[in-house]
Every structure is written in C-alpha cells, then in structure tokens.
Amino acid sequence: MLVLTQGDPAGIAPEITIGAWQALRNQEPAFVFLGAPELLAGRVPVQLIEKPSQAQAVFAHAVPVIPLKLNTPAVQGQPDSRNAESIITSISEAVRLVQTDAATALITNPISKDVLKQAGFAHPGHTSYLAELCHTPGEDVMMLAGPSLRVVPVTVHVSLKTAISQLSPELIIKTARTTAYDLRHKFGITSPRIAVAGLNPHAGENGLMGTEERDIILPAIKTLQNEGLTVTGPFPPDTLFTPQARKNYDVALCMYHDQGLIPLKTLDMAEGVNVTLGLPIIRTSPDHGTAFDIAGKGIADPSSLLAAIRLASTLVHNRKTYS
Numbered sequence: 001m002l003v004l005t006q007g008d009p010a011g012i013a014p015e016i017t018i019g020a021w022q023a024l025r026n027q028e029p030a031f032v033f034l035g036a037p038e039l040l041a042g043r044v045p046v047q048l049i050e051k052p053s054q055a056q057a058v059f060a061h062a063v064p065v066i067p068l069k070l071n072t073p074a075v076q077g078q079p080d081s082r083n084a085e086s087i088i089t090s091i092s093e094a095v096r097l098v099q100t101d102a103a104t105a106l107i108t109n110p111i112s113k114d115v116l117k118q119a120g121f122a123h124p125g126h127t128s129y130l131a132e133l134c135h136t137p138g139e140d141v142m143m144l145a146g147p148s149l150r151v152v153p154v155t156v157h158v159s160l161k162t163a164i165s166q167l168s169p170e171l172i173i174k175t176a177r178t179t180a181y182d183l184r185h186k187f188g189i190t191s192p193r194i195a196v197a198g199l200n201p202h203a204g205e206n207g208l209m210g211t212e213e214r215d216i217i218l219p220a221i222k223t224l225q226n227e228g229l230t231v232t233g234p235f236p237p238d239t240l241f242t243p244q245a246r247k248n249y250d251v252a253l254c255m256y257h258d259q260g261l262i263p264l265k266t267l268d269m270a271e272g273v274n275v276t277l278g279l280p281i282i283r284t285s286p287d288h289g290t291a292f293d294i295a296g297k298g299i300a301d302p303s304s305l306l307a308a309i310r311l312a313s314t315l316v317h318n319r320k321t322y323s
C-alpha cells in the first residue's frame with residue numbers, strides 16, 4: 001500500500017489529494033492519506049483506519065485516512081507554523097511505515113520550507129530529511145522526471161553563489177553514479193545515457209567564459225566514462241534541452257537547481273514528478289509546491305500528484321523486477 005503524506009494543510013495538498021482519490025478510486029493504485037481527516041471530510045467520504053493494510057478494502061468508497069492532529073485549524077492560503085509538527089510527523093511516520101514494510105512507498109504532498117524553518121526544521125525540504133530518516137545522510141539525489149525529460153540537479157536548495165562553490169568532481173561523480181544505479185534498478189534502463197550540462201555560457205568555450213568545465217566537470221566525466229558509464233558533455237546548457245538534443249540522453253545532469261527545473265517545469269509541469277534517488281525507500285512527489293496563492297479556490301490541478309502516485313507504484317514493481 002502506498003502512503004500519501006499530509007503536506008502543508010494550508011496549501012493545495014487537501015484538494016489535490018481529493019482529486020487524486022476521485023481519479024483513482026475505481027482503479028489502482030490505492031493509497032492511504034496520513035494526515036488530519038478534517039482536511040478532506042465533508043468534501044469526499046473519509047474512513048479512518050489504523051494501518052495501511054486496511055486501506056485497500058476502503059479505497060473504492062472512501063479516502064482511507066490514518067489520522068493526525070493539527071495544532072490549529074488550517075486556513076487555506078494562510079500557512080501557520082504551529083502546524084509544522086503535524087507536517088513533519090506525517091513525513092517521519094510515513095517513512096517508518098515504509099521501513100517496517102507496512103507500506104511500499106511514500107508520496108509526499110507539498111510542504112513550505114519557509115513555514116517549517118520558522119518552526120526550527122533544519123532541512124531545506126523533504127529530500128535531505130528523508131536521507132536522515134533512512135540513516136543515509138548525503139546519499140540522496142533529487143530527480144525530476146516528466147514525459148519529455150528527466151533532470152538531476154547536482155546542487156539543490158542553495159544560493160547560486162553557494163551552488164558554484166559546492167561543485168566538485170567528487171560531487172558530480174557521486175551524483176552520476178547514484179543516478180545511473182537507480183535508473184537501472186528502479187526505472188529498468190539497462191545502460192542509462194547521462195548528458196552533463198556545463199555551468200557557464202557555451203560550456204565555458206575553452207575557458208573564455210569560465211573554467212569550471214575544464215577543471216571540475218570534464219575530469220568528473222572522464223572518471224565516469226572510465227567506469228563504463230555512458231556519460232557525455234559538458235554541453236552548452238542553452239541547447240541541451242532542445243527536442244533534438246533530448247533524444248540523445250535519458251537524464252540531464254544539471255549543475256544547479258534552476259538549470260534543470262526550468263526546462264522540466266516548462267515542458268512537463270502538469271505531469272512532472274520529483275523522485276528521490278539513492279535511498280533504500282521509494283519516494284515520489286508532485287513537481288510543484290504548496291501554491292498558497294490558489295489554495296482553496298478549487299482550481300488546483302491534481303495531475304502531478306496523480307503522476308507521482310502512479311510512478312511510485314511503477315517503481316515498487318520495477319524494483320522487484322530489476323534488482
């Protein structure tokens with residue numbers, strides 16, 4: 001059984017959860033929602049359960065919910081850090097359920113990093129928190145996957161200045177190895193083709209516009225090639241995402257967050273999925289955030305959450321097949 005976390009109760013998580021249940025109730029995969037039942041109740045039937053194994057029997061007629069308490073009632077569009085505790089508990093409890101085989105994978109609803117930071121949460125998002133919960137800190141890799149493109153940012157939730165200072169051959173090599181391993185074992189791509197983006201305009205143009213390609217990225221690519229991995233680049237970032245270029249790789253390794261996420265969301269916002277690689281558990285998430293600006297207006301599109309739920313189910317199946 002898949003477990004879906006609560007996310008920020010003031011964002012669009014409740015309404016996209018409802019939309020996902022309405023789309024999936026008469027088909028697979030089923031999920032259990034781990035959060036405050038009042039976020040859904042009144043709009044769709046809800047049935048409280050104690051453990052994920054009870055969810056399948058319920059799913060066709062009600063959203064199965066393992067209940068959590070909010071510290072203060074949720075107001076759509078008005079996030080409140082007093083509810084950080086239930087947001088975080090939902091994530092940690094979902095991980096525990098997967099670790100103990102009570103659930104097969106987790107799908108996370110969007111959270112606000114800012115709201116959690118106000119409550120003292122130390123992580124810039126789910127990804128590194130999940131790695132900590134799995135006792136594999138630093139092994140996490142973020143991948144965004146859509147119908148048109150997969151991207152992996154080597155540096156993630158840091159300023160552009162910090163991203164550049166964090167880049168190293170070691171970090172690129174480690175990220176590419178994890179990406180290649182999980183594309184094989186979770187996505188069934190036997191020999192994944194990894195295209196590596198440059199950092200600078202024109203990928204540095206022989207040092208004319210920056211030296212990171214020559215000093216950091218190219219040595220990493222050579223090491224990875226010597227290991228037998230299909231890795232090419234560094235490519236000028238401005239043409240790496242054209243339709244023609246995208247035919248030549250399975251994943252683009254990007255040097256910083258927006259280098260990869262801008263093309264991914266431009267091409268695939270509605271169906272993009274955030275997948276955490278490198279962990280012993282399977283976790284997916286919609287590619288978008290809390291969308292406080294539209295929360296409660298009934299216009300949130302549940303497609304990305306649906307894609308995340310379906311991909312989690314596929315990865316559970318793939319892991320059995322390809323591992």
Ligand SMILES: NC(=O)C1=CN([C@@H]2O[C@H](COP(=O)(O)OP(=O)(O)OC[C@H]3O[C@@H](n4cnc5c(N)ncnc54)[C@H](O)[C@@H]3O)[C@@H](O)[C@H]2O)C=CC1
Pocket residue numbers: 012016109110111112113114115126274285286287288289290291292293294299300301302303304
């Ligand atoms: N997986 C996660 O938990 C993620 C969390 N975030 C967090 O979300 C918060 C808001 O971030 P933003 O940069 O504003 O990104 P956002 O994705 O929440 O919103 C960006 C724009 O897209 C629209 N949008 C997003 N999802 C939509 C949907 N399903 N249907 C229709 N319109 C949609 C919003 O209304 C907004 O105009 C931040 O605190 C950020 O940290 C952002 C990305 C992922």
Ligand SMILES: NCC(=O)COP(=O)(O)O
Pocket residue numbers: 124125126127128261274285
């Ligand atoms: N930009 C992606 C994002 O914010 C999701 O982060 P995480 O919560 O999956 O770590």
